[in-house]
Amino acid sequence: MSMVLDIVVMSLIKGSIYALLAISFSLIFGVARIVNIAHTAFYMVAAYCIYVVTHYLGWHPVPAMLMAIVISILLGMLTYKIFLNPIREHEGAVLIATMAIAMIFQEIMTLVFTGSYLSVPNLIDGFIVILGVKVFNQQLLTLGAAVLVMVLLVIFLFKTNLGLALRSTAQDREVANLMGINESKVAMITMGIAIGLAGFAGAIVVPLEILEPHMWTTPLVMMMAVVVLGGLGSLKGSFVAAYIMGFTEASVVFLSPQGAFLKVSVALLIMIIVLLIRPEGLFGVYFEEER
C-alpha cells in the first residue's frame, strides 16, 4: 500500500514538471515554429540562479525564485531577438542554433560552478504522513505550484486577448498576420512566457533534484517524448501524456530492480509503441503536409 502511494506522489510530481515543460515547449513550437532544444537549458539556468541567490546573497528562496523566473524570461527573449529571429526561415539553422545555445549555457555553468553536485535548501521543511507514507511538504508545494501555474496558463490562453492572439498565430500564421496580429512580436512574447514557464519548472523542482551542468539532458528527452506522445501542438495531449510518462517512470523506479537505469528507456518504449499505433500522438491532429 505504501509503495502505491509512493508511486502516486512521485508520478504526480514528475508528471507536473513534465507537463509544465512540455506545454511551454509546444507553445513555442506552435506559435513560433521553433524546435527549442535549449528549453530545458533555461530550466537549468533558473535552478542555478536560485542556487546563487540563496547561497551567495543569502536571500530567502521565494524572492530567489521570482528572480530566477524574471532572469530566464529576459534571457529567453534576448536569445530569441539576437540569435533566432534572424534565421527563423531556415529550419535546420534554428535547430542547431538552439543546440548551440544549450551547449553555451551548459559550458558557462561548468566554468562558473565546476561540474560538482550542488543542492538548494527546501522552501519549507518537514513532512506529513498520509496513510503511513512520509510525504515531504516540499513535494506537496511543488505539486501545488505546478498545478496552479497550469490553471493560470489555461486562463491566460483561453480568456485574454493576448492568449487569443497566441492561439490564432499557432493555427495559421499568415492569416493571423493578415488580421493585424504582429506575428513576430507575438512570437517573442510566446518565447518569453514559455521560457518563463521552463524557468518556473526549474525553480520549483530544484530543491528535489541535484544541481549539475548536465541536468538538462534527461528532462529534455522526456519532455520531447511527452510532446510527441501527446501530439505536437496539443496542450491537452501534452498534459495527459506528461502524467502517463511520469507514472511510467515512477512505477519502473519502484517496481523494477534496475529501475533507476531503466526508467527513461521504458517510458520512451511506451512512447514508441503508442506512436506505432497512432502516429499523430494521443490527441494530435494529423496535419497534411503543407504544399
Added chain:
Amino acid sequence: MKLILFYLRKLFSVVRNEVLVLPSRVAVIIFFLFILLLPSFTDDVYILRVFTLTCIFAIFAASWDLLCGFTGQLNFGHALFFGVGAYSAALMNLHWQLAPWFSIPLGALIAVAAGLIVGIPALRLKGTYLALTTMAFPIIVMGLVFTFPDFTGGELGISGIEKLAPTRIQEYYVISILMLGLCTIMWKITDSNTGIIFHAIREDEIAVRASGINTIRYKLLAFCLSGFFAGIAGGLYAHFMRIAGPSTLEVSLSFQVVIWSIFGGAATIYGPVAAVFLLYPTIELFHLIQDYRTIVFAIVVLLVLIFMPDGLFRWLREKVEEECPRCKVRNIALRKTCRVCTAPLH
C-alpha cells in the same frame, strides 16, 4: 605502350579541362593529397590520433547527411548506429575473437538491423515528430547497457579490444583511406538514380509516390545505408580507441553530428566532411584553453549560422563558383563568359 600514353594524355586533359578550372574540384584534390601525405609531414602520435578520429567522425557525419540531408528523414538519434556498431564490433571481437576485418563489417550489419528497427516507426512519422522520436532510440539502448553491466561493461564500457593495426601510422592509413573511399561511395550514391529518388522524397513524398516509386522501400534503404556507414564508423572507433563505452550512445554525440552537418551544409556530403575536418581538429588543438573550447565552438557555430544559414561550405562554393544560366555548367566566379557555351555569366 601507346595505350598507356593515350590514357595518360586523356587523364592530363581531364585534369586540365575539368578539374583545374573549378576551385571546388581543386580543393577536393588538395584534400585527398593532404590526407594521404599527412604522415610524411609529421609523425607526432598526438596529431595522427586527432586526424584519425576526425576521419572516423567524417564518415559518421556524412552518413547522417545521406539520411537526413538527402532523404529528409530528420534523425536526432544517429548515435544509435554509431553505438550499436561500436558495441557489436567490440563484443564480437572480445567473445568470438573475430579479427577487426570481420567484426567491423558484421557490427555495421547489426547497425543496419538497428536502422530497420528505427526505420519502421519512421515510415509513419514526418519532420519534427520523427526527429523527436528518433532521439529516444539511443537512450533506450543506453538504459539496456546500464541494466546489464555483466554483458556490456556498464558505465566503464568494454575494454581490451584488439588493435586495428600495429602502429599508429598504419591505423591512420587504414582509417583515412576507408574514409576517403566510403565518402566517395556515399557521394556517388547521392549522385545516382537512387540519390535522386532520395532527394525527391525530401522535396515532395506524395509526388514521388504518385510517380509510381515505392517510397517505403527507398526510405528503409536510406535508413539501412546510413546505418551501415555509421556502424562502420562506430566499429572503427571501438577498435581505434580499444574501448566501447556508453559515450558512443550519448545525446551529445547525436547533437554533435547534427551540428557538424548543418554547419557544413546539409545535403552535400562534402559539407559535413569538410565541417568535421575544420571543427574537430581545431577544437582538439585548442587544448591550451581546455575549459573554454566547447563554449568557443558553440559561439562560432552560432555566429556562422546567423550569417550563412545554408552552411559554411555551400556559402563558400556559391561565392567562388557560378552556374551558367544557359547550360547549367559550373564556372569559376572570375569568368565573364561560360567555359562551355560562352554565354555571359552576369
